Amino acid sequence: MEAGSAKILSGALEKEKSVAQKPDTVLVKAAINGDADSFTELCRRYYPAMVAIAHSILGDRHLAEDAAQQAFAKAAVKLPQLKKENRFAGWLAVICRNVAKDMARNAENIHTTDELSMIAAKSGDDDTTEAVTEAMSRLSNSAREVIFLRYYDGMSYEQISSVLGISEQAINGRLRRAKKKMADYLRRNGFGEVRL
Amino acid sequence: MNKQSKEKRLDELISQTINTEKLQFDDEKWRQKYPDEFQTLLWRAAKGDSARQPNILKVILKSLLAKLAAAAVIIVAIGFFIVHQRPSEQADTTTVPKVTKSPVEMVTAISLERAFRRGGIEAVEKQCEQAFKPIGPWPRSLSVEQILAEFNANGKSTERTGL
Numbered sequence: 001m002e003a004g005s006a007k008i009l010s011g012a013l014e015k016e017k018s019v020a021q022k023p024d025t026v027l028v029k030a031a032i033n034g035d036a037d038s039f040t041e042l043c044r045r046y047y048p049a050m051v052a053i054a055h056s057i058l059g060d061r062h063l064a065e066d067a068a069q070q071a072f073a074k075a076a077v078k079l080p081q082l083k084k085e086n087r088f089a090g091w092l093a094v095i096c097r098n099v100a101k102d103m104a105r106n107a108e109n110i111h112t113t114d115e116l117s118m119i120a121a122k123s124g125d126d127d128t129t130e131a132v133t134e135a136m137s138r139l140s141n142s143a144r145e146v147i148f149l150r151y152y153d154g155m156s157y158e159q160i161s162s163v164l165g166i167s168e169q170a171i172n173g174r175l176r177r178a179k180k181k182m183a184d185y186l187r188r189n190g191f192g193e194v195r196l
Numbered sequence: 197m198n199k200q201s202k203e204k205r206l207d208e209l210i211s212q213t214i215n216t217e218k219l220q221f222d223d224e225k226w227r228q229k230y231p232d233e234f235q236t237l238l239w240r241a242a243k244g245d246s247a248r249q250p251n252i253l254k255v256i257l258k259s260l261l262a263k264l265a266a267a268a269v270i271i272v273a274i275g276f277f278i279v280h281q282r283p284s285e286q287a288d289t290t291t292v293p294k295v296t297k298s299p300v301e302m303v304t305a306i307s308l309e310r311a312f313r314r315g316g317i318e319a320v321e322k323q324c325e326q327a328f329k330p331i332g333p334w335p336r337s338l339s340v341e342q343i344l345a346e347f348n349a350n351g352k353s354t355e356r357t358g359l
Contacts, residue, residue, distance in 0.1 A: 034241025036234070040223040047221035055214075065219075073230035076237045132213040151210045153219060183206055 020044075028085040039079075043072050046092055048153035049163050053093055054100040056148040057141070067103050071096035090165035131191055135182040143178035150175060303327045 019027070019041045030038035047068060054067035074095050082091055136144055149160045157168040164171065227234045257263065303324060311323040 031237070032240070034238055036237055036241070039237055040221075043223065043226065044221045048219045051219055069226055069229060072226060073233040076230070076233045079237075080240070128209060129213050132209045136210075136213065147210065148214060151207075151214050179203070179206060179210075182210075183202070186206075 025085040028088045032079050050096040052148040052152035053096050056145045057100040067100040071099045089162045093163045135185040139178050146174045147178050
C-alpha cells in the first residue's frame, strides 16, 4: 500500500518536473486545451512578477497578491483569446495591471505618499526606508513598475523584458532614470553622501 | 563614497524597502478561491479540440495558396451570381425572333401570292400579321381581301401608267 502511494507520488513529482522544464509556448498551448497542470506552472512562473506589478500600483502586498490571483482567474477564462502564445507574459501583465487599477479605483487604494509612508512604518524600518518609499511614490507608474519587478524577486532583464514587452536596453534605461530620480530626491532631502 | 558604492547602497535600500519575502503560488488555494474559472479551464479539456475551433480567416491568411484559392472561389461565385441573377433578361435576349424579311417585302403582291399558293388565305393572313407586328397594330376592319384588292388595283394602275 505504502509502496503504491509512493509510486503515485513519485509519478506526480516526475510530471511536475517535466512540466516545469517546458517553455512558455508549449505550456500556453496545453493550457488553452485545458491542461490544468500547464496553467498552474505558468501561474507559478509569473506569480512574483504579477504581484510586483500589482504592488507597484496598489502599494500593498496582500492586495497585490489578491490582484495577481484574480488576474490568473481572468486569464484562465480568456486564454483562448490569446493570439500569440509567445506573448503570454505581456498579455498577463496587461490583465494584472487592469485588475490592480480596478481594485485601486474601487477601494480607493491608490497609494498616496502618506499611505506608502505608513507601509514603510509598518515594516518597522527607519526614516531612510521611509524616505526611499517616498522617493518611489514620486516615480511614474512605468518607472515604479520596473523598480518593483527588478527588486521584488530579483528578476533578470530578460524576464522583465518578456513581461513588459520592451527591450532589455529600454529596461536598463528606465531603471537607470528611475534610480537617478530616487537618488536625487534622497539627496535633496538630506540623505546625502554619508547615508546614501 | 564612489559612484559604484553609492549605487550599491541605493540597491540595498530599495531591496529593504520593498518587502522581498519569497513568493509562492498556492494553486490549491487559487482553485478553491476561483472554482468557476478553474472549471472553465477543465471544461476546455473535456471539450477537446472543438473547444478551440480554427479561425478560417486566420488559416486562409497564413497560406498564399489558400489566399489564391479563396480569391478564385470568390471570382467564380461572383460570375455565377451575375449569370443567374437575371434569367428572364437572358431568356429575352435568346428568343428574339429573327426577321428574314422587311414588312414592306412581306406585303408585296408577289410575296402574298406565294404565301397564298403555299397555304391559302390563312397563310396570307399570317404573313400580313407578321409583317405588321413590328410596325404596330393594323385595323381589324380592313380584311386581307381588301388589302389584296388594293394591292391588285395598285398593280393595275402601275401597269396602266407604265410604272
